[in-house]
Amino acid sequence: MKKVSILLILFLESIINLNSKYYLLKIFLEQENDYQKLLSLNLDMESATYGKSEITIIVNEYEKEMIAENGFKFEPLIEDYEKHLEMKIKENVDKFKEDNLQAFEYGSMGGFYTLEEIYQQFNKLSNNPYFVEKQEIGYSWEKNPIIAYCFGSRDNNKPEVLITALHHSREPATVTTIVYFLQNLLEKAKNGDDEAVYLLENRRIWIIPVLNPDGYLYNQKSYPNGGGLWRKNRRPISQTDTGVDLNRNYGPYEFWNANNNGSSTNPKNETYRGPAPFSEPEITALRNFCFKRNFRLALNFHTYGGMLIYPYSALPFETPDSIWYRSFGAYLQPITSYYFGTDVQTVGYPTRGSSDDWFYTPDSTKGKILAFSPEASFQFDGFWPKKERILPIAKENYPLILNFLWSVEANIRLWDYFYNFDTTRKIGFLQLEFANIGLENSTNSTQVRIYSNSSDYSLDTIFELPPLQSAERFYKSIQLPIPNETFKNGSEIEFTVSVIHNNLVRKDTIKLTLYEYQIVDLKDSTLWDFSLGKWGYEILNDSNYILLCDSPYYNYKDSLDNYLVFRAPYRLGANNFELELTSRWAIEPFYDYAKVEISTNNGRDWTPLRFKRSTIASGNQYGKQKLGEFGFAGYIRFWNTQTLSLKEFLWKEILLRLSVLSDRAKNSAGWDIKDIKLRKFPNISFQNYVSTPKPINKLFLFSQGKFLQSIELTENIQIYELAIWDILGRKVFTQNYPEPNSTIYLQGITDGVYFLRLSTNEGYKNFKILVK
Numbered sequence: 001m002k003k004v005s006i007l008l009i010l011f012l013e014s015i016i017n018l019n020s021k022y023y024l025l026k027i028f029l030e031q032e033n034d035y036q037k038l039l040s041l042n043l044d045m046e047s048a049t050y051g052k053s054e055i056t057i058i059v060n061e062y063e064k065e066m067i068a069e070n071g072f073k074f075e076p077l078i079e080d081y082e083k084h085l086e087m088k089i090k091e092n093v094d095k096f097k098e099d100n101l102q103a104f105e106y107g108s109m110g111g112f113y114t115l116e117e118i119y120q121q122f123n124k125l126s127n128n129p130y131f132v133e134k135q136e137i138g139y140s141w142e143k144n145p146i147i148a149y150c151f152g153s154r155d156n157n158k159p160e161v162l163i164t165a166l167h168h169s170r171e172p173a174t175v176t177t178i179v180y181f182l183q184n185l186l187e188k189a190k191n192g193d194d195e196a197v198y199l200l201e202n203r204r205i206w207i208i209p210v211l212n213p214d215g216y217l218y219n220q221k222s223y224p225n226g227g228g229l230w231r232k233n234r235r236p237i238s239q240t241d242t243g244v245d246l247n248r249n250y251g252p253y254e255f256w257n258a259n260n261n262g263s264s265t266n267p268k269n270e271t272y273r274g275p276a277p278f279s280e281p282e283i284t285a286l287r288n289f290c291f292k293r294n295f296r297l298a299l300n301f302h303t304y305g306g307m308l309i310y311p312y313s314a315l316p317f318e319t320p321d322s323i324w325y326r327s328f329g330a331y332l333q334p335i336t337s338y339y340f341g342t343d344v345q346t347v348g349y350p351t352r353g354s355s356d357d358w359f360y361t362p363d364s365t366k367g368k369i370l371a372f373s374p375e376a377s378f379q380f381d382g383f384w385p386k387k388e389r390i391l392p393i394a395k396e397n398y399p400l401i402l403n404f405l406w407s408v409e410a411n412i413r414l415w416d417y418f419y420n421f422d423t424t425r426k427i428g429f430l431q432l433e434f435a436n437i438g439l440e441n442s443t444n445s446t447q448v449r450i451y452s453n454s455s456d457y458s459l460d461t462i463f464e465l466p467p468l469q470s471a472e473r474f475y476k477s478i479q480l481p482i483p484n485e486t487f488k489n490g491s492e493i494e495f496t497v498s499v500i501h502n503n504l505v506r507k508d509t510i511k512l513t514l515y516e517y518q519i520v521d522l523k524d525s526t527l528w529d530f531s532l533g534k535w536g537y538e539i540l541n542d543s544n545y546i547l548l549c550d551s552p553y554y555n556y557k558d559s560l561d562n563y564l565v566f567r568a569p570y571r572l573g574a575n576n577f578e579l580e581l582t583s584r585w586a587i588e589p590f591y592d593y594a595k596v597e598i599s600t601n602n603g604r605d606w607t608p609l610r611f612k613r614s615t616i617a618s619g620n621q622y623g624k625q626k627l628g629e630f631g632f633a634g635y636i637r638f639w640n641t642q643t644l645s646l647k648e649f650l651w652k653e654i655l656l657r658l659s660v661l662s663d664r665a666k667n668s669a670g671w672d673i674k675d676i677k678l679r680k681f682p683n684i685s686f687q688n689y690v691s692t693p694k695p696i697n698k699l700f701l702f703s704q705g706k707f708l709q710s711i712e713l714t715e716n717i718q719i720y721e722l723a724i725w726d727i728l729g730r731k732v733f734t735q736n737y738p739e740p741n742s743t744i745y746l747q748g749i750t751d752g753v754y755f756l757r758l759s760t761n762e763g764y765k766n767f768k769i770l771v772k
Ligand SMILES: [Zn+2]
Pocket: 046, 167, 168, 171, 302, 303
């Protein structure tokens, strides 16, 4: 009898602990539909990496059984993943050397904060003139308070934004990132930084650092030094089952219950959605809080993967605000290296009942809140990044949070730029593109000032941008003056670009290699050896433009290393060189990769070049993105020009290689190259250059197919904009940077008297014109 009861206790014990152990499993996919079948088990695919015919994933005990029952073959790579992480964390912490210059306070869980430490940090931050208030917005299942802090303005009419962390309790880097941001913003404001002061005086920044305190405490108790992998809340369900995935518990009902397998109905699963939408006190607390506030924007932080995810999740398409979402994501992509898109476009599978869909969907109690979920940090970081990664992760998210705060109103940013030399007229141009990545239209104009930070080159010019609607972009071309006599052609010059909007100055620095260059066109077919792969040419639809493509007219193939290599080495010599690349791509994120590589030893070793829009390789063991390399991936479907200095390869004989490397699954259009060129900067004397006589600049005006009149100007005048105004003072036509000696076709202009106004570096010049 006694023996039996001991056995019974042991048996119960093992049931109770059934889903408290995590495995790293390698699951083999053997049949055609195995992947779909695996998806239908509703595992947390956030942790999955995909191989040729296998998937590696973190699962709990129950999920492991379920995988076995469904006939999958699998192999546990790590038997107790939490223990494994705990050990790894200890090793890393022992090795960690603190940077004394950094004031950031680490926590005691492998550098991350315990729950108590999080609130200690927030109490410290609250000791600040910009701290507004602290509210308990509700309680968790275990009666732990859910706390919201407000920083910024006390004026209730200022725009309100929301930042949350720890929907999922195994994502501690979300909180260190937010603490770092706030600390720095408040510190900058204290030191009088205009931007920080402006944001704090004109925003109400609400932060919920711990949405899931029970899960967080559970991890903290089980693994006090870090490594706990509990994801859900701690709703008691049965003797064997605990917890709901808080990021699958949102309504509305149609989303929560969408027909896309995006959450689990089984309480044993990591993605269990709960018995009903908003069944969980943590999520109802957040919902009720949103009802009382007036949020326009929300940022729900998760880790990991390096993504910025936006709605929809439950529906298989983007929202009507996708243009704005994409403009925000594309602006940040070169800064953070994060992929952006809906969850199908980024993580590759749909979800349902997730936060952002609910935030986005207006109902009778709240308006539309544009929400994002960053998956901060990279795949190689995992849920418990090394201690030395805590600050880099926080820093890479600083501009993301900063622009998020800005974007609740108009947010005019320098979106892209490149330098161009006109060989026929011997003039350099700076092509600038500005964008309003904010939610609001700008109602007044923006001033832009560009000046050189170098004594070798003088430039200081101011121009105006018109009011820009939300997500609208504006191109501007500036003629760059002839360099000083002391200037060495091919030098890199740093410029400051100040964007002045609403009397607030925000600065970016850009570097350009100036001035005169010759072009070596690398699109030329004789330069390349096409026999090694599938590369070829394709004619762009509706134009005569010929593209160099990895897979002309088709998607790229599975499991292919597709190379295009120089036939013969090219000697760079003493001149400065730059590589110019105009392209677009659709390449599976995390797994496939498009690279420009260079070799200086005749193809024995290849180094991938890092461009502005290169991503950081995922290092995913199954994919083609090797750790430490750079390349293009994700879906950048707009043409973009990137330039790269080759000065470290001077005097070398180089080979270039274009590669698109693909794994087994998922292929798309690939890489389209519109232009690829070498810019060669010869030695020239700018003394002679300056004295070259210049012709008169004539603009020829045409309307309705007829020549109207010409306008004569001195050649050295810089024209920023040509605008036509009607007699009622309405602007009816504009052209930015009319080329000198060009023909202007005035479109959509009816007969009558008009005023033509040129905005130039010498002020406005007005002309009267008659259209008849
Ligand atoms: Zn998460």
